[in-house]
Amino acid sequence: MRILVVEDDTNLNRQIKDALTEGGYAVDVAFDGEEGHFLGDTEPYDAVVLDIGLPQMDGLSVLEEWRRAGKTMPVLLLTARDRWSDKVQGIDAGADDYVAKPFHMEELLARLRALVRRAAGHASNEITAGPVRLDVKAGKVTVDGQAIKLTSHELRLLSYLMHHKGKVVSRTELTEHLYDQDFDRDSNTIEVFVGRLRKKLPEEVIHTVRGLGYQILED
Amino acid sequence: MRKGSIAFSLFWLSAGWLILALAGTAFLLTDLYSRALDTNLTNQLKFDIDTLSSAILDSTDPSFGDVSVNDPRFTRASTGWYWIIRNEFGDVLATSRSAVGSLPPALTGNFDADNYRTGILGDEAGNRIRAIERATTSNGRPLRITVTGNLDDSLALVGQFRGQTLTVLSAVGIALAIMSGIVARLALRPIDRLGKAIERVREGESESITGSYPREIAPLAEEVNELLRSNTQILERARNQVGNLAHGLKTPLAVLRNEAAAARDNPLSRVVASESEKMTQLVTTYLDRARIAARSTVVGKKADATMVMLRLVRVMQKLNQNVTIAFKRPDASLPWFRGDEGDLEEMAGNLLDNACKWSKGQIAVTMGAERTESAQMLVIRVEDDGPGLTEEEAQKALRRGVRLDEKTPGSGLGLDIVKELVDVYGGSLQLKRSVLGGLLCELRLPAAKVGLVRN
Numbered sequence: 001m002r003i004l005v006v007e008d009d010t011n012l013n014r015q016i017k018d019a020l021t022e023g024g025y026a027v028d029v030a031f032d033g034e035e036g037h038f039l040g041d042t043e044p045y046d047a048v049v050l051d052i053g054l055p056q057m058d059g060l061s062v063l064e065e066w067r068r069a070g071k072t073m074p075v076l077l078l079t080a081r082d083r084w085s086d087k088v089q090g091i092d093a094g095a096d097d098y099v100a101k102p103f104h105m106e107e108l109l110a111r112l113r114a115l116v117r118r119a120a121g122h123a124s125n126e127i128t129a130g131p132v133r134l135d136v137k138a139g140k141v142t143v144d145g146q147a148i149k150l151t152s153h154e155l156r157l158l159s160y161l162m163h164h165k166g167k168v169v170s171r172t173e174l175t176e177h178l179y180d181q182d183f184d185r186d187s188n189t190i191e192v193f194v195g196r197l198r199k200k201l202p203e204e205v206i207h208t209v210r211g212l213g214y215q216i217l218e219d
Numbered sequence: 220m221r222k223g224s225i226a227f228s229l230f231w232l233s234a235g236w237l238i239l240a241l242a243g244t245a246f247l248l249t250d251l252y253s254r255a256l257d258t259n260l261t262n263q264l265k266f267d268i269d270t271l272s273s274a275i276l277d278s279t280d281p282s283f284g285d286v287s288v289n290d291p292r293f294t295r296a297s298t299g300w301y302w303i304i305r306n307e308f309g310d311v312l313a314t315s316r317s318a319v320g321s322l323p324p325a326l327t328g329n330f331d332a333d334n335y336r337t338g339i340l341g342d343e344a345g346n347r348i349r350a351i352e353r354a355t356t357s358n359g360r361p362l363r364i365t366v367t368g369n370l371d372d373s374l375a376l377v378g379q380f381r382g383q384t385l386t387v388l389s390a391v392g393i394a395l396a397i398m399s400g401i402v403a404r405l406a407l408r409p410i411d412r413l414g415k416a417i418e419r420v421r422e423g424e425s426e427s428i429t430g431s432y433p434r435e436i437a438p439l440a441e442e443v444n445e446l447l448r449s450n451t452q453i454l455e456r457a458r459n460q461v462g463n464l465a466h467g468l469k470t471p472l473a474v475l476r477n478e479a480a481a482a483r484d485n486p487l488s489r490v491v492a493s494e495s496e497k498m499t500q501l502v503t504t505y506l507d508r509a510r511i512a513a514r515s516t517v518v519g520k521k522a523d524a525t526m527v528m529l530r531l532v533r534v535m536q537k538l539n540q541n542v543t544i545a546f547k548r549p550d551a552s553l554p555w556f557r558g559d560e561g562d563l564e565e566m567a568g569n570l571l572d573n574a575c576k577w578s579k580g581q582i583a584v585t586m587g588a589e590r591t592e593s594a595q596m597l598v599i600r601v602e603d604d605g606p607g608l609t610e611e612e613a614q615k616a617l618r619r620g621v622r623l624d625e626k627t628p629g630s631g632l633g634l635d636i637v638k639e640l641v642d643v644y645g646g647s648l649q650l651k652r653s654v655l656g657g658l659l660c661e662l663r664l665p666a667a668k669v670g671l672v673r674n
Contacts, residue, residue, distance in 0.1 A: 011474040015481070053466050080469035081462055084531065084568035085561050091534040098538070102473035102499050105480060118540065 001116055001160055002026040002177045004043070006036030006059070007051040007078060016049060019105045020112070024139050024155050026180045033057025040066050044176045045073050046160075047116050049108070052079035052090065060093045067094035074115035076108070113137060120163040127162045129216045132205055134162050143202060153178070154197045157190075161206065161216045170213035225410075226403040233399040241388045248384050253377040257349070260368045261337070264351045267366045271302055275357045275364070283313035292369075297321045299346035299369030307354075307361040323367060326352045339370065347371055409433050413440055420447065422557065422667065426520075461509045468502050511639050521667040522560035524586065524597055525549055531568050532584055539575040546584040554588050554666035556597055558644050563664070566637045570601040570660045573634075577605030581655050588666060595666040596646070602653035602660070613650040637662075 003025045007013040013029050020027045028043065030036035033054040040048055040062070052059035063075055074096040079086065082100035090098055096118075097111050113136050117125070125137045131144045139155060141148050150158065156178050161169060171190050178190075194214060198206055207215045267288050274286045283304055287293070292300035293315040301318035305311055309325050321343040330336045334354045342348055352365040409432050416428045427447055428440045472495055479492035525548065532546045556563050574582045581604040589596045608616065616634055634648070641648045646664040653659035 009470045009474060011478070012470060015474065015477040018481075019477075080466035082465075083462075083561060084564035087568070088530050088534050088564065091537055092530075096537070101469035102476050102495075105477050 001046040001156065001163070002028070002044070002180065003112070004028050004030065004036065004039055004045045004048045004050075006030045006033070006040075006048065006054065006062070008032060008054050009051075015105065016108065019109060020049075023109050023113075024152055024159065026156065026178055026183070028180045033059065033062050037062040037065055039181075040071065040073070041069060043181060044173070046177055047112055047119070048073055048075045049112065050075050050077055050095075052077060052081065052086075060090065063090075063093045063095060072119075074119045076112055076115055078103075078108075110137070116163065122163065127165065128219070129162055129165055130205060130219065131202055132158075132162070134159060148200050150197070150200065153193055154200070157193050157197055158201075161214060165216050166218040168209045168212050168215045173213070226400075226407050229403040229406070230396075230400050233403075234396050237392055237395050237399070241392045245381065245384045245388050249377060249381045252380050253373065256373040256376060260349055260370075260373060261351060264349065264366045264368050265335075267302065268351060268353050268364050271304070271364050271366065272353070272355055272357075275304070275362065278357075286313060288315070288366075293317050297342070297344035297346070299342060299344070299348045299367065299371065301342070301348075301365075301367045303365040305363045305365065307363065309363075312362070323348060323350065326350055326365065330354050340367070342367075347374070349373075409436055413443075416440070417443060458510065461506055465502070465506050468498075472499050472502065507636050507639070511636075511643060520557075520559045522556045522558065522563050524556040524563060524599065524664075525551075525553055527556070527560060527563050528567060528584060528586060528599065531564060531571055535568075535571045535575055539578075542575055542578045542580050542582055544571075544575075544582045544584060549586045553586060554595055554597055557665045557667040562640050562644070566640050566662060566664075567599055567601070569634070569637050570599075570662065573660070574601050574603040574605070574658070577657060578603040579605060579657075583653075583655060589663070596663045597666040599662040599664070600659060601662075602655050603657040604653070604655040605657035607652055607657040608650055617648065617650060 001024070003020050005013060005016050005020065005027060006029075007016060008031050010031065013031060017027045017029050028039055028045070030039050034056040036048075036050065036054065036059075037057055039045075050059045050063060054062070059077065059079070063077075066073075066075075075094065077090045077095040077098045078101065079090070079098070080101045087098055096115050099108050099111055113125070117127075117136060122136075125135060127134045127136065133142045133145075135141075136159070139159075141150055141155070141158060157174065160174065160177055174190050194206060194208075205216060207217060209215050267290070270288050271286060274288075275283060278286050280286075286304070288302060290300070292298045293302060295317055296319060298317050300315070301321075301323060302315045303311060303318060303322070304313045305325065311322070314322065323340045323342040326336055326338045326340070328336050328338065330352075335351060337349070337351045340348050340350050347370040348367040349370050350365055350367040352363055355362050355364060412430065413428065413432060413436060416425075416430060419425050420428065427444045430440075431437070432440050475491055475495040476499070479488040479495060482488040483492075528546065529548065532544050536542075536544050571582070571584070583600075583602050585600045587598045587600075589598050617638070637648060641662070641664070644664055646662065648663075649661040651659040651661060
């Protein structure tokens with residue numbers, strides 16, 4: 001899961017980035033509206049954390065531009081203006097949720113997880129595929145009730161595939177969604193991670209669709 | 220017309236002036252009339268003197284026994300109409316028959332250039348008489364011919380005239396007073412209209428004073444509009460500043476809070492965490508209070524409650540996809556909310572937010588109008604199927620007098636701002652048990668007068 005954080009306060013931006021990275025997301029950051037708009041417009045993000053008060057181009061305009069251009073990724077608005085009229089305005093501009101500053105990082109993470117989950121069409125915090133069970137909130141994976149240990153990269157990979165259960169996910173898509181923009185994108189690394197992940201999971205959980213990519217089948 | 224009113228002063232000013240003017244007129248008219256009568260009498264008496272003079276010239280009797288004036292008043296006794304012929308020493312040579320027994324005294328004083336002298340005398344019968352005397356000579360005999368006329372007749376006429384004049388002028392005065400009363404009312408009618416227009420602004424029916432006014436009070440209407448405009452501007456600015464302050468403070472607070480939370484074991488972090496928590500609460504509390512203080516003077520605002528609720532339901536439905544919010548749109552006749560649209564959003568939004576927080580999946584929103592003895596109220600009901608509140612909890616949540624500044628914000632149901640606003644608008648909030656099983660919040664707010672054109 002790849003997230004874009006657009007926040008002009010450098011400290012807050014860093015804190016959110018750190019918290020999200022720790023939560024198992026790949027994170028890109030932008031510090032002003034124009035940069036944020038450009039990234040969101042050109043890169044495929046699974047969700048965006050967007051501050052409303054941004055230099056160069058305010059958050060609501062960025063959001064409206066994205067929506068006009070047909071971008072549908074979930075957007076979590078971040079703002080100090082917590083009047084209902086601001087809320088209504090934000091939602092009407094195309095936001096999916098709203099967190100008022102100052103917030104607890106846990107709340108931001110929970111809201112973001114819910115957005116990503118909802119966007120993928122999952123109702124609960126747990127996604128299962130056969131014997132494999134992913135607790136999105138805790139970032140834990142169990143097979144037949146037994147906890148297994150995954151590295152953060154492996155967890156990201158499994159999480160993305162499970163969120164898009166039933167869909168064939170290409171290697172390019174995986175690269176785009178698992179790594180931030182500074183990552184050296186060599187699609188071979190995906191194959192290495194898929195290989196490692198398969199060893200830790202029961203056979204036949206992750207299918208290879210030749211020439212297209214990978215797939216976790218619907219139950 | 221009460222004392223202290225313009226109409227009252229206008230009326231009494233014009234009425235007082237009228238009474239003076241009419242009394243003066245009556246006096247003047249009577250005076251002119253009595254002068255005219257006197258002149259008339261004098262002229263007649265002079266004519267009688269002429270008549271007597273020529274009769275004396277024609278007389279053959281040295282005691283003037285054949286001299287007379289052809290007027291019956293000179294023949295009847297004590298009429299006040301007399302003629303007397305005296306010699307230059309004042310000895311009576313002859314009198315009219317009427318003067319027998321009531322001879323008036325002789326005139327004194329000098330003769331004028333025409334050899335006349337006049338005076339007012341009293342005869343023995345008690346009549347006041349006007350007397351005119353001419354010094355003349357007849358066949359070489361110096362004579363003084365005196366003719367008198369009864370003044371009381373004239374005075375009676377004058378009295379009669381005065382009575383009639385007063386009657387007529389009083390009638391005119393009353394008519395004029397009524398007129399001036401009506402005029403005062405008419406003249407003040409635009410002020411009444413202006414008052415009503417200002418009332419409409421206060422009632423939230425219009426945002427400014429409309430309509431055309433006479434030149435004298437048009438500036439007043441314009442000033443009131445200007446005041447309303449600047450009031451709105453000041454409020455707007457205050458709100459903007461409050462918003463800026465919020466944005467300015469909340470981001471650094473978020474940073475402090477997160478930084479401290481990331482290193483909980485560090486004593487410094489613990490201090491920073493607890494202090495930034497306090498600062499956050501203070502910011503929230505005082506921002507809310509500033510908003511309410513800025514808004515309590517808002518006049519002339521109204522909001523389409525139906526549109527606000529539609530918007531809020533749409534937003535809350537999007538934010539809370541695990542619950543279903545049933546909202547039955549009321550018909551268009553539902554009155555508007557008399558107040559600020561943002562405030563209504565704040566009240567209804569917080570109630571909806573609570574409902575979403577506690578609901579297990581069902582929320583219902585209904586709207587209606589109620590007429591109390593004093594005003595029309597708009598009713599908004601938000602109910603959920605959550606755990607609800609016990610009687611005791613509900614009372615505690617609604618306890619009066621618990622204000623934002625006495626209470627830790629951010630705790631409980633978040634009803635503080637709702638209560639505060641409900642108080643500002645003189646509405647009410649009731650918490651009941653919903654048929655859905657959870658809490659029913661009933662919000663009653665003042666309605667703007669019905670019959671508005673939606674704009």
